[in-house]
Amino acid sequence: MLNKPIKIFVLLLYIFTSLSLVSCDYKDIDRRIFIVALGIDYNDTNSEELIFSFKAALTAGSSGKGSSEIGSGQDYHIYEVKADSLANAFREVKTLTSFEPDYSHMKIIVFGQKFAENYSINSIIDFFVRRRDFQVIAYSAVAFPNAKEVLSVSPSDEYLPGNALFMKFGQGSESPYKYTAKLFQMYDRLITPGSTPFCSVVEKKENDLYIKKVALFQDGKLKLILEQDEAKVLNILNNTSDPSSLRYNYRGASNPIGVGLNQTKTKIKFKEVTESRNIVFDINIKVAATLEEVGIQDFNTKDLENSINRYVEEKALALLEKLKENQVDPLQLQRLYWSKTPSYELSNKWLTKEYSKVQFNVNVSVTIERSGLLKMKQ
DSSP states (O other): OOOHHHHHHHHHHHHHHHHHOOOOOOOOGGGEEEEEEEEEEEOSSOTTOEEEEEEEEOOHHHHSOOTTTTTSSOOEEEEEEEESSHHHHHHHGGGGOSSEEEOTTOOEEEEEHHHHHHSOSHHHHHHHHHOTTSOTTOEEEEEESOHHHHHTOOOTTOOSTTHHHHIIIIISOOOSSOOOEEHHHHHHHHHSTTOOOEEEEEEEETTEEEEEEEEEEETTEEEEEEOHHHHHHHHHHTTOOOSEEEEEOGGGOSSOEEEEEEEEEEEEEEEEEOTTOOEEEEEEEEEEEEEEEOOOSOOOHHHHHHHHHHHHHHHHHHHHHHHHHTTOOTTOHHHHHHHHOTTOOOOTHHHHTGGGGEEEEEEEEEEEEEBTBSOOOO
């Protein structure tokens, strides 16, 4: 038997232990609302505030519908918040809903065109990478004309709220024009001196979304937009290209030849610094192609390959010169130069000084491997 002092001690121990226990603050799924996308827009009426659009997926619990009704009608809601910072916006959105916002399924962040042109995205990307409740593998993109209009699009073939936009970044359809820029990739380029962050442009046309352009940033702001064909060439140079096609006027024929680019592989190597202090890079592009559309019968396969080689070389060199002229380095040539030059340090001066001295030796090798079900003419 325990004596009285020990009994009192054990009783007090139980009391203090029970007081130190805290309950779990976890909220069940029927008390949460899942934010699947976020848009950030410029505020025309107040330059000190931004417009944040939170696209929420309406589950059976949050929408008041039964499970059989979800998928019929509008299955999302956009909460619009005007705030002077992201931190305030994420607190302000809680006042607009009775459910707890959950960001574990937020897959994409879109920047409105005017916002990207006037504000730096540096602090925005830093915010999402710093917080532990966001996925650093979420995609980022620039929205034309603005983020809210893009997020408001709900195509007829969309099965899940907000999923149509997410599926366009390689999870569903494959396109040679899109570039899947994830948050951690954008952050890596932002903090590396002399690097150029870039991402896809999402355009709204009626009730559809199109990704055919690429946006490049400098000092955190939108610097350059690459059009459709330029975006395709950039992906080829960056080894991020999906299978695509090429239309080529062979020998000035009225019916262009259609060539499928099944696989492309690009190797970029720093070659040398010349006596005149020019920095030379060798760029070798290999293309495995298929004849898909032939409008003429009188052609030679080897001659056609050589003609396409010269055509692709011209396109690649024109884009490389355009990037150099606009002082943007999406191919990270500075890192290649730095890795082979021990005395050089990564610097923002690369874009304004050394980059102008860069010369490109572009070599393209196209191999037509197949001609469909018809015999290839040698």
